[in-house]
Structures are given as C-alpha cells and as structure tokens.
Amino acid sequence: MPPSEPDPADCCGEGCVNCVLDRYDEALERYRAALAAWRVRHPDAPSP
Structure with missing residues (x-):
C-alpha cells in the first residue's frame, strides 16, 4: 500500500x-521501488 499523502497544511x-x-x-520512492521489485518477482500477477 502506498504511503498516505500528507495534507498541504502539515507543512509549515x-x-x-x-x-x-x-x-x-x-x-513514495521506496514504495515504488519495492513495487517494481515485486512485479519482477511476480510477472504474471495482475496490475493493481
């Protein structure tokens, strides 16, 4: 699951x-890298 995006008001x-x-x-970058690695290991899995 991707990280939750912070509310713009959270930034001072x-x-x-x-x-x-x-x-x-x-x-988000770590999530995308992990997802890409997972897809390499599971090429037949359906895309989310």
Missing part, C-alpha cells in the same frame, strides 16, 4: 530539513 513552509513533504516523497 519554513524550509525544514526534515519536511513532511520530503519524507512523503522519500517514502
């Missing part, structure tokens, strides 16, 4: 080093 707009939007982007 101060340019934090560990912004919730940056963490979401990183989590």
Whole structure:
C-alpha cells in the first residue's frame, strides 16, 4: 500500500530539513521501488 499523502497544511513552509513533504516523497520512492521489485518477482500477477 502506498504511503498516505500528507495534507498541504502539515507543512509549515519554513524550509525544514526534515519536511513532511520530503519524507512523503522519500517514502513514495521506496514504495515504488519495492513495487517494481515485486512485479519482477511476480510477472504474471495482475496490475493493481
């Protein structure tokens, strides 16, 4: 399951080093990489 997208109001707009939007982007990238690897291992599985 992909990560939940944060609400835009969750970001304070101060340019934090560990912004919730940056963490979401990183989590989404990890999810996409894991999904791609799973699809390689399960080529006959239906696409979601």
